[in-house]
Amino acid sequence: MIKFFLNGKEVSTEVAGDMPLLWLLRDSFKLTGTKFGCGIGQCGACTVHIDGEAMRSCLMPVSTLAGRAVTTIEGLGTEEHLHPVQQAWVEQEVSQCGYCQSGQIMAASALLANKPNPGEQEIDQAMSAIICKCGSYPRIRKAIELAVKAQS
Amino acid sequence: MAASGGLFLGISYQQLDDGDAAEKFASSGKQAIPFNAWLKISTDGTITVGIHRAEMGQGVVTSLASMLAEELDADWQSVDFEFTPVDRDYFNFGMMKGGQPFGDPSSNIGTGAGTWLVREVFHTMGLSITIGSSSIIDAWDTLRPAGARARDMLLSAAAKRWGVAKDQLKTEAGFVINPATNLKLSYGELAEAAATEKPPSKPTLKSPADFRLIGKNPSRLDDIVKVTGQASYGLDVELPDMLYATVVHSPIAGSLVDTFSSPPIKELSGVKAIFPVGKPAAETAVAVAAENSWLALQAAKTVEVTAKPPIDGIRDSLTIDYRKQLNDPEPVIFREDGDSSAVLSAALTNQHTSLSADYQVPYLAHVCMEPMNATAMLDNNQLTIWAPTQAHSMVRDIGAEISGLDPANVTVHCTFLGGGFGRRSELDFVEQAVSTAMRFSGRPVKVFWSREQDIQHDAYRPLAYSSIAGAVDSNGAITAIDYKLVTQSVVASLYKRTPNPRGGDARKDSSAVSAINPGIYNIPNLTVSFVPIDSHIPAGPWRSVSHSWNGFFIESFIDELAVASNLSPLLFRLNHLEQQPRHQAALKAVAEQVKGVANIGYAISESHRSVVAHAVEVEIINNQSLRVKRVVCAVDCGPVIHPNNVIAQVESSIIDGLSSALFEQITFKQGIAEQSNFNNYRRLRFNETPIIETILLDSPMERPGGMGEPAVPGVAPALTNAIYQATGIRIRALPVLNNPDFQPYQASYSTAESIS
Numbered sequence: 001m002i003k004f005f006l007n008g009k010e011v012s013t014e015v016a017g018d019m020p021l022l023w024l025l026r027d028s029f030k031l032t033g034t035k036f037g038c039g040i041g042q043c044g045a046c047t048v049h050i051d052g053e054a055m056r057s058c059l060m061p062v063s064t065l066a067g068r069a070v071t072t073i074e075g076l077g078t079e080e081h082l083h084p085v086q087q088a089w090v091e092q093e094v095s096q097c098g099y100c101q102s103g104q105i106m107a108a109s110a111l112l113a114n115k116p117n118p119g120e121q122e123i124d125q126a127m128s129a130i131i132c133k134c135g136s137y138p139r140i141r142k143a144i145e146l147a148v149k150a151q152s
Numbered sequence: 153m154a155a156s157g158g159l160f161l162g163i164s165y166q167q168l169d170d171g172d173a174a175e176k177f178a179s180s181g182k183q184a185i186p187f188n189a190w191l192k193i194s195t196d197g198t199i200t201v202g203i204h205r206a207e208m209g210q211g212v213v214t215s216l217a218s219m220l221a222e223e224l225d226a227d228w229q230s231v232d233f234e235f236t237p238v239d240r241d242y243f244n245f246g247m248m249k250g251g252q253p254f255g256d257p258s259s260n261i262g263t264g265a266g267t268w269l270v271r272e273v274f275h276t277m278g279l280s281i282t283i284g285s286s287s288i289i290d291a292w293d294t295l296r297p298a299g300a301r302a303r304d305m306l307l308s309a310a311a312k313r314w315g316v317a318k319d320q321l322k323t324e325a326g327f328v329i330n331p332a333t334n335l336k337l338s339y340g341e342l343a344e345a346a347a348t349e350k351p352p353s354k355p356t357l358k359s360p361a362d363f364r365l366i367g368k369n370p371s372r373l374d375d376i377v378k379v380t381g382q383a384s385y386g387l388d389v390e391l392p393d394m395l396y397a398t399v400v401h402s403p404i405a406g407s408l409v410d411t412f413s414s415p416p417i418k419e420l421s422g423v424k425a426i427f428p429v430g431k432p433a434a435e436t437a438v439a440v441a442a443e444n445s446w447l448a449l450q451a452a453k454t455v456e457v458t459a460k461p462p463i464d465g466i467r468d469s470l471t472i473d474y475r476k477q478l479n480d481p482e483p484v485i486f487r488e489d490g491d492s493s494a495v496l497s498a499a500l501t502n503q504h505t506s507l508s509a510d511y512q513v514p515y516l517a518h519v520c521m522e523p524m525n526a527t528a529m530l531d532n533n534q535l536t537i538w539a540p541t542q543a544h545s546m547v548r549d550i551g552a553e554i555s556g557l558d559p560a561n562v563t564v565h566c567t568f569l570g571g572g573f574g575r576r577s578e579l580d581f582v583e584q585a586v587s588t589a590m591r592f593s594g595r596p597v598k599v600f601w602s603r604e605q606d607i608q609h610d611a612y613r614p615l616a617y618s619s620i621a622g623a624v625d626s627n628g629a630i631t632a633i634d635y636k637l638v639t640q641s642v643v644a645s646l647y648k649r650t651p652n653p654r655g656g657d658a659r660k661d662s663s664a665v666s667a668i669n670p671g672i673y674n675i676p677n678l679t680v681s682f683v684p685i686d687s688h689i690p691a692g693p694w695r696s697v698s699h700s701w702n703g704f705f706i707e708s709f710i711d712e713l714a715v716a717s718n719l720s721p722l723l724f725r726l727n728h729l730e731q732q733p734r735h736q737a738a739l740k741a742v743a744e745q746v747k748g749v750a751n752i753g754y755a756i757s758e759s760h761r762s763v764v765a766h767a768v769e770v771e772i773i774n775n776q777s778l779r780v781k782r783v784v785c786a787v788d789c790g791p792v793i794h795p796n797n798v799i800a801q802v803e804s805s806i807i808d809g810l811s812s813a814l815f816e817q818i819t820f821k822q823g824i825a826e827q828s829n830f831n832n833y834r835r836l837r838f839n840e841t842p843i844i845e846t847i848l849l850d851s852p853m854e855r856p857g858g859m860g861e862p863a864v865p866g867v868a869p870a871l872t873n874a875i876y877q878a879t880g881i882r883i884r885a886l887p888v889l890n891n892p893d894f895q896p897y898q899a900s901y902s903t904a905e906s907i908s
Contacts, residue, residue: 030390134571
């Protein structure tokens with residue numbers, strides 16, 4: 001049995017230790033906001049926070065999670081209390097199909113938590129990890145700039 | 153064009169065609185007071201708009217709802233939406249009006265009566281699908297009258313309540329108001345009484361000057377659920393007692409399963425069954441059903457599938473020499489204006505400029521971020537399908553065909569789509585889900601694909617090859633163009649995969665040569681011919697379909713003709729667009745924006761009633777690598793329903809167009825796709841994205857055009873035309889970075905980051 005913290009609450013699981021966190025979140029905890037995109041850590045649709053860092057859940061074996069804190073899009077903010085990054089996303093109307101946006105928002109929110117005023121290169125580095133087939137990149141950049149302003 | 157628009161308007165006002173659909177919509181989803189197939193009003197005033205098209209990122213949830221809400225005079229803050237059930241009354245006539253894939257009936261038939269007949273045939277067929285950038289075109293004539301009718305019914309109810317004449321009353325943001333008394337009644341208070349009023353056969357539509365929502369960017373209705381992870385895509389369907397199944401396809405593209413093998417089930421943890429899926433006796437894949445997704449994916453790695461060899465042999469990408477196919481003694485001639493061959497052979501003696509060039513584009517995958525999937529349950533002779541689909545009514549039909557049930561016993565729930573781009577007009581994933589559900593009667597089963605299966609078993613944008621010859625006289629006027637195309641027919645390929653296939657005839661697929669037939673330029677002698685080729689590799693609609701190749705071919709060739717004639721590619725285009733004021737205006741708008749800037753490539757295109765001009769600016773960094781610096785795009789799509797959505801679609805199309813032109817290709821070895829995931833099928837990323845500027849033009853057109861696709865076709869030629877300006881290298885085969893001619897620049901692409 002593995003115990004860890006999921007969106008602020010302690011949880012436990014008995015799935016096989018080699019199961020990636022992505023499938024534990026989706027199939028066992030029914031937290032479907034974290035998306036399956038490629039399964040090989042290339043597209044970033046499955047990005048979550050682990051101990052505050054943006055990580056790809058499709059490559060993260062459940063066995064490595066003991067005692068760690070996992071935050072998913074469902075734990076970031078709610079409709080009533082949007083996280084500033086989510087708020088900026090709405091204001092810029094970033095989402096098109098929306099499928100990759102959980103990953104984009106988790107990457108952006110981890111960046112801003114660690115670097116409240118990131119430079120262009122830091123934004124590039126953090127956000128180039130996540131593919132958006134719809135091409136929402138220009139609006140993602142604007143939304144991050146907006147969130148930075150809102151936080152300061 | 154304006155006259156034909158009038159004909160459409162006249163017809164649609166009288167007919168809402170919403171009989172059965174209205175009943176189905178009333179009894180599904182949220183329970184509220186029903187008005188028609190697209191509208192329910194709750195007593196608290198909530199307006200629920202039924203969305204009968206696929207939301208795949210293009211923003212139809214918002215734009216369609218705003219068209220109804222506009223004519224209803226609703227308060228946008230009280231507007232909500234739900235996806236409708238499937239019914240023939242939700243048929244898509246807009247795809248006819250968009251001119252794809254069958255041509256505009258008003259131009260084909262020429263009379264209102266003819267259009268009415270075509271429309272009736274369409275209604276009987278009940279084809280409810282989301283393709284061809286047609287949602288807005290169609291909704292212009294359905295959702296606006298639907299809103300206007302309900303508004304009239306609300307006015308009637310208020311007039312009765314107050315005992316005044318209806319024409320004394322007005323509406324405003326969810327209220328009926330009596331200006332004489334200043335009394336007002338909310339739509340919620342009136343809904344119950346209003347729903348029993350007789351809807352007018354010809355509701356009055358607003359004058360555009362009175363629009364409060366159309367053209368005004370009301371906030372997106374699907375934003376909050378998408379930023380909080382609450383939006384439910386097909387892959388997110390979760391049902392009690394559900395099984396999870398993944399598939400391993402027969403490895404050769406488009407082939408059927410011959411044999412398969414796997415370790416005994418009992419040795420595979422959590423696996424319930426391994427079995428072939430798809431249409432009976434035509435199985436496309438082997439499914440592995442398990443207690444969770446991960447166990448299914450793990451077990452799938454142990455499954456070996458062999459393919460039935462394709463009847464006409466296995467193809468590598470270029471097993472067929474496309475160049476040689478041009479010598480086909482009987483090409484299909486789709487257009488023959490004047491005598492291009494005589495003019496071309498006389499060009500030399502006349503000392504006119506003449507030129508011929510061959511172009512090629514590769515197979516492309518769709519790579520929707522949500523891999524293909526569908527969920528199905530067969531229970532007590534009722535089949536329920538949950539699908540992220542662009543082919544709503546065909547999902548029902550294929551479900552009925554495979555299960556043997558009456559279509560009335562098949563229920564389809566449409567989810568959000570994690571991208572569509574044409575891929576989700578296919579039914580392969582639905583067939584697999586239905587056949588899996590038949591094996592586990594009473595249990596819901598979600599069938600999902602890995603990314604590898606998604607890329608290796610797509611219905612691809614087909615490889616296309618073109619050979620073009622042309623001549624320009626001493627006045628700089630094009631005298632003739634001979635345009636030859638070799639490719640697979642997407643329509644014929646699609647027909648093989650639709651329910652009850654009727655066998656589309658590739659030789660009749662005039663959509664293969666769109667963009668040049670009729671084309672936008674004034675070309676006195678024009679021959680357009682097509683040699684269709686058959687292949688086991690499935691060809692499917694890929695964002696902008698045939699415009700994606702013809703747009704590249706013709707806009708490259710026009711550029712080459714201008715250069716060969718020592719003329720400015722921009723002026724050369726403008727000179728040949730004298731009868732096309734919309735196209736001229738779009739080109740001039742982008743040219744103005746990039747005035748004085750070097751290394752610009754232009755393109756102009758028209759599709760789905762929309763005109764789009766592109767100007768791409770490139771830069772060569774350190775004499776070594778390419779960078780796309782800036783893309784300027786001018787759009788004339790007629791009346792703009794939701795400007796912000798249009799701009800988003802332009803940005804999306806430019807990034808999609810650049811990514812495919814620069815990097816993407818699917819190649820086949822022994823009939824098997826050589827690319828399988830994002831590590832070998834490269835997509836443009838955040839740091840590689842240029843500055844994008846969009847200009848929305850005011851258009852005198854009275855009807856809107858589509859915008860999901862029209863900004864794609866011009867991107868590739870504007871890019872390669874810009875590369876020519878910067879380097880003198882003419883890229884005639886895509887993708888750019890795989891083209892040997894581009895090797896001097898080490899075939900590399902510079903990110904924004906590396907140059908800063």
